[in-house]
Amino acid sequence: MKKSPQRIIIENPEPMVSQGEFPAKALQGDHVEVEADIFIDGHDVIHADLLHRKTGEKTWLRKEMIPLPNDRWRASFPVEEMGKYEFTLEAWIDHYRTWLHNFIKKVDAGIDIPIELQNCAKFIKNASRNAGGRSKEQLEGFLQIVGDEKLAVEKRIDAALNPDLGELMSVYPLKKNPIRYEKDLMVEVDRKTAGFSAWYELFPRSAKLDGKTHGNFRDVIALLPYIHELGFDVLYLPPIHPIGTTKRKGKNNSLHADREDPGSPWAIGNKEGGHKSIHPELGTEEDFRMLVKEARKQNIEIALDIAFQCSPDHPYVKEHPEWFVKRPDGSIQYAENPPKKYEDIYPFDFECDDWENLWTELKSVFDHWIDQGVKIFRVDNPHTKPFRFWSWVISSIKEKHPEVIFLAEAFTRPKVMHKLAKLGFSQGYTYFAWRNTSWEIKQYLTGLTRGKERIFFRPNFWPNTPDILTEYLQSGGRPAFMIRFALAATLSSNYGIYGPAFELVDNKPREFGSEEYLDSEKYQLRNWKLHDKKSLKGYISRINQIRTENSALQSMRNLLFHQSENDMILAYSKQSDDKGNTILVVANLDPFHTHSGWINLRLDELGIQSAESYQVFDLLGDSWYIWSGPRNYVELNPGISPVHIFRIRKKVRTERDFDYYL
């Protein structure tokens, strides 16, 4: 027979990732909302506390939890610093409140009063034993009245029910056998950028823009004002290292490279160096550090691509042949996806006998670039390397550098993507590029924002990448680019584009049926006319500005879809935590035709009374409307502007108030 039972049950705490094996994610300044099922047999009153602290600190801070319906309890705690926090839950039977609950009913019914006053006196005695100073005096004062059988019963009841006594009893609770949740759960706190960022991907070697001369970091510095005007705050560069020559790929991924072909930046390493070196044509380490510094002046952070693979010419191949898989003929196994061969790429063997040295060396690649001022990494294909490698390398780095942000480029199966997020990646690429219809978008976003992944997976939405020119963009042209941009930037708080291909509406695929760009920058320089009049620069700048000015767009989990009677029209809103900022996006998903129809807003969720009128201001155009009730009419011509981004403002109530938004 087990020891006499602790009767309270604490179950299903949230947030909890994989039974507490991994931390949930939060941002600096967040209030982490904690919930749990806490219940007991019978009818005793429970007291529950949330215990929380920054990991490493000795003292737990306490916060009393509030009961919700259905035995669920809630409390929240603030997280101000980067790094790990931990929390757990504690509960006990509040015998005093249990008694008080019944006592009040008995007083009303006029039964058992003398005996219950005796019980009350016992409780007060108990509390006063733990109290000191003024509190002890007060408790003893109450005890004298409640416990004195010579006094009038009414007077004693009044004292027993005095709110000041209740207050004191809470401060000195009778806390017998408190039960603690069996685990301490973790929250990893990142800086704000991990949750709100706009990325711009650029090949530095095209930064001369003429398509002929190899660009360098100084040319990128010259482009910073342009990127700043567009409104991006992360500038992500594909690998900047020396590029292999063996089996180098030519234009459009041809197997034969001409002499002037620069090769794929992902075929990393040649005799001039590997993952810690800079391709000489891009500049020096000093140039790179200057780029980092100049970017920062314009509030832009440089993000680097970390692709753990080697060209056959990488120094590692000679120095550490044991880090690669051998074929039966003794040669090193190149990457392949039969029947495709990638002979310009050697993958590492993460399970080789010398794996510890390999892993340590790879970690030192991150360390090297962190020392150069880089705090954001886009990691290439992490899903083809072992999970435990990432778990180890990310946690080791974040221990010293909690400010570092890792974006996983894992376009793979959902569970693998989730695992990478759980074990430490701060953000992940998503399937957004392939979600085009209303149904697809709602389905996918509902998973991301309401599914269990919401507490560990931070999506980053890319309408295009150097590898992905979607059929939607290919066929839909400029309106399609506008629609997809607005969706990426307003559905997700983190998003990015690969430019200038995006803003210049480059929609030519290598061939029909392919998602590869024609004349892809992966294999050649490109000539970009940044000031072409078809450029979406103004549109992009405006939407990035709207994102910055409207805190509702800086979160993801606050997404709410509204019903639309026309399937081609998608309507969704976001509201800031303080409810002071509400954005409603209405998008025509058809790049070819004008669509109109009725949308039905969930006014209750927006905090609008259904009888109220309210104003919707189109932040993209100049128009504004007075709407009333849930059902409203919209019409969008994709050739002009396929999207409304409305700010909703409740109509003010008196005629005198003229402090309108405009």
Place this chain on the structure above:
Amino acid sequence: MKKSPQRIIIENPEPMVSQGEFPAKALQGDHVEVEADIFIDGHDVIHADLLHRKTGEKTWLRKEMIPLPNDRWRASFPVEEMGKYEFTLEAWIDHYRTWLHNFIKKVDAGIDIPIELQNCAKFIKNASRNAGGRSKEQLEGFLQIVGDEKLAVEKRIDAALNPDLGELMSVYPLKKNPIRYEKDLMVEVDRKTAGFSAWYELFPRSAKLDGKTHGNFRDVIALLPYIHELGFDVLYLPPIHPIGTTKRKGKNNSLHADREDPGSPWAIGNKEGGHKSIHPELGTEEDFRMLVKEARKQNIEIALDIAFQCSPDHPYVKEHPEWFVKRPDGSIQYAENPPKKYEDIYPFDFECDDWENLWTELKSVFDHWIDQGVKIFRVDNPHTKPFRFWSWVISSIKEKHPEVIFLAEAFTRPKVMHKLAKLGFSQGYTYFAWRNTSWEIKQYLTGLTRGKERIFFRPNFWPNTPDILTEYLQSGGRPAFMIRFALAATLSSNYGIYGPAFELVDNKPREFGSEEYLDSEKYQLRNWKLHDKKSLKGYISRINQIRTENSALQSMRNLLFHQSENDMILAYSKQSDDKGNTILVVANLDPFHTHSGWINLRLDELGIQSAESYQVFDLLGDSWYIWSGPRNYVELNPGISPVHIFRIRKKVRTERDFDYYL
């Protein structure tokens, strides 16, 4: 740095209750379906096995798992015996299949053949090392061909791709570092009755039926043929022990009992004995054993009520005053729900200092009745006793008597009910009595049959109990009784009624607004006219017969709702596992008015092609219909028959086949 990684991840296995703390439930003869997420970085092929055994056995049995979409894997294992089974999962990288997968592509593309044949030879060598006898010979035969560089390449490829080789390679797999799921999970297997039962509750003291003379076990024996004709297989008796006299309740729960008032059977114990004794007016131990025996002859099991509480006259009160809570004046605390007092009842103090002896004594109550042949217990208010008591007492009993079934009478909050089910109760009462509308029924049943509780909580549906005469039954009269009976008996595989009050359509409440019966048998004898013409006996018999003859109705999780265009008409189906038996129930939920309308069947889920005609036979009436397509018309007059119970049969395809159902 951790040890070099095991790369496969095994997560989210099902069935798993509270992270494996408690067993999932199954029935003898079930095939327990096990699923888990099993995945790996990259593209290696995984082999996964389900390991299972009866608890106590040494050897694990193995079954290869089948991959489903989205990295989910599945296999099942049969459970034939009562008691606990355990299972877990094992997976490893199938290097041979990974290689084979690529080899086939390479053969198609005509690349790398010689080198891959060398690889193949290595795999065969490896396998033949583990093989013996004929298999070894066969493997060596293949090796001679595949490995012989002098032979024609085509011949070697043929050998490498020979299915017999594939077969042999599966038998002797290259199993490096298999990973096991971190826990062994449990399944508790009950006998069939735990999952399929029809209960009849009867007060033996009314079994003389005249409302005047105290009935006894011999009178109950005389009623067995009646109960058997009704079609019930569990006869549940309220407490049969001596009843206290102190503070005895009179008719209609009056505080003053007349001399002839028999008292509440739940006020257990007087000088003639307690929980192990029989109320002398009901008969002797021998009479009781005869009842058990005679019932069994008619395929009826006796279920007893276990109510762990005492009347003030119970022998325990004198012998073990330490098992009860004292009030400040030294008297024993009676049950109360202020301002209500239940002075005829003393609750036990499960946390008293002498709790071990108390718990042991209470367990011996179950043991006593098990020795008398009782294998089913209805447990009164288990939610007011500690969870760990139940966990301990049920598991101790089931260790020796896995055939014992416990029904929890816990009409309390959902999480408490679920906890009781997790820790061992075989069945639980539900909120069914208060779910009347389409929306309520669908909502509630979807939770029970699709929610996570489906693997541990077996519902038992009661349209009435001695404590519950619902407003629906009070107001709706005979049609209401018919509707609620059909719903209980076809929605749930376990259900029960409190009779003869139910079949005789007793719908008079103590007063308006109360759910108590007027002249409740809890406090007096009743006069029952079993052969009154308003009796629902025929209707009940027929539905119980339908349940017995249609295996679709013997499960719960197979419930499927169909859309109905009239909210007063509810439509749902059940299909047997082998899909050979399909029942469709269409019920008019309005006891007052005829309703008609269109229902839309989910034909795909029923395995009917939408172009097919099919027959629906009303098993309650004599009518049958030929339906076609999903949309069909129904009309139900509650005064005649408020419910169709259709058996669906696909229309046979040739005119010659005349083997119709009727």
